[in-house]
Amino acid sequence: MNKKLISLSTAILFSLFFFRKDIGLNMLLFSILTILILALLFPSKFKDKKVLIYTGFYIVSSSLIFFYNSSLTIITSLISFFVLLGAVIERRSSIYVQAFNGLYTTIASIFTTTFQQLNEETKAVKKRNINYIYWFKMIGIPLITVSIFIILYRSANPYFNEIIQKIDLSFINIQLVLFTVMGYFLMINITNPIEIESLTSIDLKTSNILVRNSKREQSTESLIQENQLGIVLFIVLNSLLLFFLITDVLYISRITDLRASDLSKAVHEGVYALITSIVFAITIILYFFRGNLNFFAKNKNLRLLTFIWIALNIVLVYITSYKNYLYVFQYGFTYKRIGVYIYLSLSLIGLITTFFKVSNVYNLWYLFRKNMQMAYLLLILLSTVNWDKFITHYNTETANITDLDYLIKLSDNNTLLLKKYTDAHPDIVSYREQREVLLKYHVYIEKLEGNNWQELVYDNLKLYK
Numbered sequence: 001m002n003k004k005l006i007s008l009s010t011a012i013l014f015s016l017f018f019f020r021k022d023i024g025l026n027m028l029l030f031s032i033l034t035i036l037i038l039a040l041l042f043p044s045k046f047k048d049k050k051v052l053i054y055t056g057f058y059i060v061s062s063s064l065i066f067f068y069n070s071s072l073t074i075i076t077s078l079i080s081f082f083v084l085l086g087a088v089i090e091r092r093s094s095i096y097v098q099a100f101n102g103l104y105t106t107i108a109s110i111f112t113t114t115f116q117q118l119n120e121e122t123k124a125v126k127k128r129n130i131n132y133i134y135w136f137k138m139i140g141i142p143l144i145t146v147s148i149f150i151i152l153y154r155s156a157n158p159y160f161n162e163i164i165q166k167i168d169l170s171f172i173n174i175q176l177v178l179f180t181v182m183g184y185f186l187m188i189n190i191t192n193p194i195e196i197e198s199l200t201s202i203d204l205k206t207s208n209i210l211v212r213n214s215k216r217e218q219s220t221e222s223l224i225q226e227n228q229l230g231i232v233l234f235i236v237l238n239s240l241l242l243f244f245l246i247t248d249v250l251y252i253s254r255i256t257d258l259r260a261s262d263l264s265k266a267v268h269e270g271v272y273a274l275i276t277s278i279v280f281a282i283t284i285i286l287y288f289f290r291g292n293l294n295f296f297a298k299n300k301n302l303r304l305l306t307f308i309w310i311a312l313n314i315v316l317v318y319i320t321s322y323k324n325y326l327y328v329f330q331y332g333f334t335y336k337r338i339g340v341y342i343y344l345s346l347s348l349i350g351l352i353t354t355f356f357k358v359s360n361v362y363n364l365w366y367l368f369r370k371n372m373q374m375a376y377l378l379l380i381l382l383s384t385v386n387w388d389k390f391i392t393h394y395n396t397e398t399a400n401i402t403d404l405d406y407l408i409k410l411s412d413n414n415t416l417l418l419k420k421y422t423d424a425h426p427d428i429v430s431y432r433e434q435r436e437v438l439l440k441y442h443v444y445i446e447k448l449e450g451n452n453w454q455e456l457v458y459d460n461l462k463l464y465k
Contacts, residue, residue, distance in 0.1 A: 006037060006191060007184055007187035007188045010033060010037065010183070010187045011181075011183035011184035012180060012183075014030070014180070014183030014187065015180040015183055016454070018030075018454070019175075019179045021452060021454045022451070022455045023455075024069060024454065025066050025453065025456040027065045027066070027074070027077060028059075028062045028063055031059060031081070032059070032062075038088055042088055045087075045088045045091070048087075050087055050091045051084070051087045051088060051091055054080065054087045057083070057084075057380055058080040058081055058083075060380070061073060061080045061380065061383055062077045062080075064076070065077060065457075066457055067457070067458045068386040068388075068457070068458065070383075070386075070411060070413060072382065072387070073383050076380060076382075076383040079099060079379065080380070081102065081106075082098070082099045082100075083095060083098050084102065085101070085102035085105055086098025086100070086101035088193055089102070089194070089195045089200075090200055092204060093203050094368075095369070095373050095376055096369075097196075097199055097200055097203045101193075101195045104196050105193045105194055105195075106186065106189050107189070108189075108194075206365050207363075208362050208369065209361065209362060209363065210294055210362060211363075212292055223292065224298070227296060227299055230302045230306075231301055233284070234302065234305035234306060235305060237284075238305060238308050238312060242312060244273070244316075245316060245319065248319055249319065252322065252323065267320070267327050267337075271320060271340055273316070273320075274313075274320050274344070274347060278313055278347050278350065278351065281310065281313050281351070281354075282350060282351075285309075285357075286367075289357070294361045303358060303359075306358055307358070310351050314348065314351055317347055317351070320340075320344060321341065321344050324340045324341060324344075328394075329399065330401060331399060331400070332391070332398075332399030332402060332403065333390070333395060338387065346378070349374045349375075349378075350371060353366075353367055353371055354367065356370075386413055388410040388413040389413050389414050389417055392414040392417050393417060405433070408433070408440060412440075412444045415440055415444040416441075416444075418437050418441070419437055419441045422434050422437045445463070448460050448463060
């Protein structure tokens with residue numbers, strides 16, 4: 001199958017989809033096109049369950065751009081594309097290695113492949129001299145001669161000169177040609193996937209299981225002392241964290257007026273404490289369970305105290321979540337408050353994977369791999385939510401206090417909902433706010449009506465209802 005012909009054909013489609021166009025339906029069409037090409041060129045790869053899962057993630061993330069175009073959905077779609085391409089290259093590698101390989105292929109495949117070919121060809125013809133004079137005679141002399149005679153004929157024949165002047169090459173769009181060439185290189189790269197061999201090889205050879213290090217064998221006395229140090233340290237830390245949690249619960253129970261300053265302080269200080277606690281927790285745990293202490297027969301008490309420490313940190317995550325909930329219930333969602341929930345989710349994931357690392361005697365690679373996998377899954381889940389619309393709906397329907405100025409500053413994804421809200425509540429929405437919402441609405445409708453078919457989004461369909 002001629003990969004260059006496929007790349008040229010799809011490069012033309014790439015230009016048709018994206019040249020001077022906003023992102024919309026075109027991203028979904030491009031994702032379908034790339035999946036078809038990869039499945040056609042590498043059919044055996046698409047029999048693997050892992051590759052099929054990543055294919056589904058890529059389709060979903062690209063579809064979400066059509067339903068609500070946001071920076072998050074676009075970023076998720078690009079990452080999903082790199083991960084899928086990396087999985088096609090080597091499905092057994094870790095997700096971060098797949099993403100790196102996918103990115104490397106997209107950018108550098110054609111250059112790497114061409115360099116290798118040129119290097120091989122150079123070695124093969126190393127002793128053969130290239131006749132530059134011959135090629136100059138065959139190409140340079142005819143071009144120079146023709147140019148001279150055109151100049152002579154133009155000065156000698158006005159009618160010939162008029163015909164030459166009427167030759168119009170303005171129909172050639174240089175920008176479109178360059179954009180198509182860029183699309184061609186992109187598709188050539190995709191059809192010739194390559195990997196970062198050293199990174200992939202190291203990843204495949206590295207297991208998740210922690211192996212006893214016989215070269216750095218510690219004495220029994222050293223292990224006993226390290227175990228005792230860990231027990232003392234975790235007893236102190238557990239006691240301190242437990243005391244902090246008790247006082248934190250008492251502080252929350254005394255918040256009655258729900259003032260923004262009090263809630264903001266409670267949330268922010270809770271997050272700062274959580275960051276410090278979890279960073280220290282994971283660092284200390286990794287220190288004590290970095291090597292042969294994992295295999296020490298008398299480490300049961302240390303492991304138990306470690307699990308208690310992890311559990312108490314999970315309680316801290318819950319309490320901080322509750323503080324943020326009180327803040328959101330009173331004053332509504334903002335991206336910063338959503339960001340707190342995202343951080344709490346990542347913290348919870350980190351604590352859970354650390355628990356499994358200790359209980360199953362895994363190494364640091366396990367933590368990195370699993371946390372990257374979970375972070376990618378969380379990114380996919382987050383991108384399925386139209387956050388601007390979600391924030392607007394919650395803040396106008398549930399929150400006790402609605403900051404309409406904040407909602408107006410959000411993207412166009414909440415425009416139709418804002419217009420509906422202001423139309424239904426003219427008594428509580430000021431004239432200035434109604435005017436700003438109406439302006440935002442008219443600008444967005446005008447943009448939708450000006451969308452080409454490549455730029456269509458789901459809100460375009462609502463115009464025809």
